[in-house]
Amino acid sequence: MRRALTTVALTAGLTISLAACGTSTGTSGDPTPGSSGSTPAGSAASDKIAWGACTDLAVPEGSTATPDATLQCGKLAVPLDYNKPDGETIDVAMIRIPAKGPGQRIGSLVFNFGGPGASGVDTMARAVKAFGTLNARYDLVSFDPRGVQRSRGVVCGTGKDMDTYVSLDTLPANDKTRAKVRAATEQFTRLCEKDSGPVLPYVGTVNAAMDMDRMRDALGDPKLNYFGMSYGTQLGAVYATKFPKNVGRTVLDAPLDPSVTLEQRTLAQTKGFQQAYMSFLKDCVTQGCELGDSVETADRKIEDFMNKMVVSPLQVGDRQLTQGLASTAVAAALYSQLSWPFLESALSSGFKGDGGALMYLADTYTGRRSDGSYSTEMSSFPAITCVDTAERPGREELLRTEEAALKISPLFGNAGAGSICTLWPVPGSNEARKVNAKGSGPIVVVAGKGDPATPYQWGPRLTAQLKTATLLTYEGEGHGAYLSGNKCIQGAVNAYLIDGKIPAKDASCPA
Known part of the structure; x- marks a missing residue:
């Protein structure tokens, strides 16, 4: 979640630390093929994604790192206006790193790294090693949400x-x-x-959640396994509210309270x-x-x-x-x-x-x-x-x-x-501020005590709004817990995403 400075705002940075953590208990719903899920809104089935080489990744200034050879990029056509499903379409840019093993592939794990406005394609390409444990069992997938970068990115002048x-x-x-x-x-x-x-009237979180369900279907996953960070927690919460029966294993790190x-x-x-x-x-x-x-x-x-x-x-x-x-x-x-x-x-x-x-x-x-x-x-x-x-x-x-x-x-x-x-040229809606996830599978919310951009109190508040969520607390500094390097947080999140073990109630990880 970016913080406003003058009249614009700043992104989700993702942090580092370590320690040991509380025990885990319970098991999430099975996200493997065969579990029930519904078809995407406005369509009996989504178009498939033609995967190919990634040719336009943003390389950090001065970087000499070679992109992971297994990176695949593609686009998925979705309705610009979901009230007109057969009308104009918009291409959502996506990236995938196939599961590397060892172990049986679970499915896809879709990431949103925050903002709103961060490019998931560029971030995922740079963050492959940080998610190596998860990449053993999951295809790692991310995307540029509508209105971002390659997906009809909003431009305001030169x-x-x-x-x-x-x-x-x-x-x-x-x-x-x-x-x-x-x-x-x-x-x-x-x-x-x-x-x-x-494009301005159609770039909101509700439409992005609709796009994610099209992605889930195009990826061949009966349920959406999802890892949202910062603003990505609001996107995940909206998805879980609109498509509760399609929710797989879901982690919301550095949570935003959408009701504020x-x-x-x-x-x-x-x-x-x-x-x-x-x-x-x-x-x-x-x-x-x-x-x-x-x-x-x-x-x-x-x-x-x-x-x-x-x-x-x-x-x-x-x-x-x-x-x-x-x-x-x-x-x-x-x-x-x-x-x-x-x-x-x-x-x-x-x-x-x-x-x-x-x-x-x-x-x-x-x-x-x-x-x-x-x-x-x-x-x-x-x-x-x-x-x-x-x-x-x-x-x-x-x-x-x-x-x-x-x-x-x-x-x-x-x-x-x-x-x-106050000065924005199109009206807004409060639909993305109302979340509950009633009827969804278990969701894990991870909140940090020293998070500057998404203050800790938003974690318990989002957990309470999402009727199926469990809170995991990180006692350290920085925005985002998983990428802080904290072994306790990473262990608890990995155990949930890979083995379905839900953190114990009131579990916490020291800095």
């Missing part, structure tokens, strides 16, 4: 337009800054409508990022910190640096590191405790006038490539977020939200995604 938008300053928090942000947001939304207008309002989401995430920021500073001082010899000193230096950037941004090549980009860089590094040493070094360099490392963090976060182009992530996020809610906050509500957020964190406080949804 790379230069995006440069202007993501570099907006958020300080000082006064009427002049708010007016600049609103004007820039109005321009951004006009570009979204101009470049992607026809835009204001509640903003304040919870602001609190989460401020807590992660203070944990970073405390850890830095304990280890011997380049930023200062106390938390108070380091915090003051960072605050002074950010204020200075409003007046004197740092030159980085032919670009400028603004306060807005520097704040984005800090937020990006707080998603994972593994990034803390790099953040310390990047800020220290920034204090000395070198903004290159902070610019790198910001670019990684916003999806900016070295050639000045962008992935669709920063455009897909508001497109999906705003279609998934009927809320369109007025100015008084946005100001109230911002003032409350700034009291929590002067660095991260702002009006959140409500700023852009």
